[in-house]
Amino acid sequence: MWRAGLLCRCPACGKGPLFTGFLTVAPRCRACGEDLAACEQGDGPAVFVILILGFIITGAALVVEVMFSPPYWLHVAIWPPLILGGALAMLRPFKGVLVATHFRHRRGHVER
Template sequence: MTDAALHLAPDNDAQATPVAERPIWPALRRGWARRCPCCGAGPLLKGYLKVRESCPVCSEDFTAQRADDGPAYLTILIVGHLMAPILMFVFVKYRPEPITLITMFSIFTVALSLYLLPRLKGALVALQWANRMHGFARPGPKEA
């Protein structure tokens, strides 16, 4: 292992031990797909948004995740930035009736939000896992 592939992670005894770097992009892709960021085989979420306590395939512990409100904020940011220019374009170009415009954009906004929210939550949990944030600093089952 090279020095670039190692970084120091805190141990329970307050000693620094070198551990292998976790790849971020594969973990993000797995998280976006709502799969375990460690093995990619097990499901990350139980239900729509509840994160499992551990992966049923590789036993990676997910209790350390702290996604909290981050996925909701990112969803609002992305949906707002996508829908606002489209709303303005449709309003200026076609001048639909207000009730039609409100109904159409409400449906699209809710649908896009419902699509993005679990994927962003998975990606955020995977990002925390890959960067060893919070309690993810311990070596996983594949690393031990």
């Protein structure tokens, strides 16, 4: 489940791609035909990414400020690219894991 989610693969077979776009969940798996539309998580993964990345970046910015007291322009140069890059890097795997978790624990699911 975690592996398929982190690799953005179908949670049923682990082979077919989970997404058709950057964050659009495929309606059906191209490899096994599993219905994936019911596992769509919407903006749920973004909440986790915001909270986790916000905690990390805020903590890092505070540590850098306390230890080095750099000029503010350096903060502006460092943190926004890290926030943007981190969010883009984390969104797909987080959504993949949430879709896989939903798939595994959905009502009526029988483990094969």
